[in-house]
Amino acid sequence: MLDFDLSQFLPYQLAVVSERVSREFAAIYRARYGISRAEWRVLAHLSQAKAVSVRDISEQAELDKPKVSRAATRLEKAGYVTKKANETDKRLVSLALTDKGVALMEDMAPLARAYEAKVLDRLGTDAPTFLAAVQKLTQDNGA
Amino acid sequence: MLDFDLSQFLPYQLAVVSERVSREFAAIYRARYGISRAEWRVLAHLSQAKAVSVRDISEQAELDKPKVSRAATRLEKAGYVTKKANETDKRLVSLALTDKGVALMEDMAPLARAYEAKVLDRLGTDAPTFLAAVQKLTQDNGA
């Protein structure tokens, strides 16, 4: 009909796969902990670094600033995260996990790894190359 | 800090990459044609098949039914798509591209291919394996 093969079109396939994977995984942690996708991403990010700003997370996790800000507010209310002004630059908000937040992530990590293993199993021997490729796309800023 | 390496966690990486790619590409067609992401996905789907139902698109494109329904309504108002009741099952809505819709997709196809090429370039020799892996994840229903 048209000279355009959707089943081979990368951005489309990527969106479908990513949505499916995110949806499946989100169902797991939402059912157990009542955490939204944005909240999960913020928590995951805070597991990597001691203290980061809203902007840091926004840039690296491909979430816009209001989304991060609101997720952080909800997580703070739930007791998983602390927000305090950065000492040297008071515009910045320092986000960090509380002990309760660390405990939550320690609890979720096995679920995350188990789900990931399930996905990687579907990929078989392509898994390492796939991960490497995703890394390339993540690191490049596409600028 | 925690025994959990986000930079290697597949669902997260996938979400970040997919969001970045979708955002970049969406900026192109939104600027030119005022088409939203959901609308683009519906149009792309209709480029593949003569007539499909809302449910078909919803399942295959990982979009929920209301989203497809509303995207279709907007596209109909814009003159890109027709909606008519299926003859044999009047519950079903047959969506199809109008001539104007076909013209739009023919116009967009080169943009899509150019953008895709840009992304694949970043992958280099990993591109074929990457595409194959994405296909595997798309086809598996994860059930």
Next chain:
DNA sequence: CCCATATCGTTGCAGTTGAAATGAAGTCAA
């Protein structure tokens, strides 16, 4: 032929989203 049940697409509604505006804080050149 009925009636109970299932499926389709749309819509109502409460919650969420993102672009732009806001206000607070920082930077730098004159």
Next chain:
DNA sequence: TTGACTTCATTTCAACTGCAACGATATGGG
């Protein structure tokens, strides 16, 4: 030091989202 400009996080507000409910249609057992 001032004042113009930038950067950061939040808030505002209109639009969008997704779940659940709905009306319409279809199906299958009794």
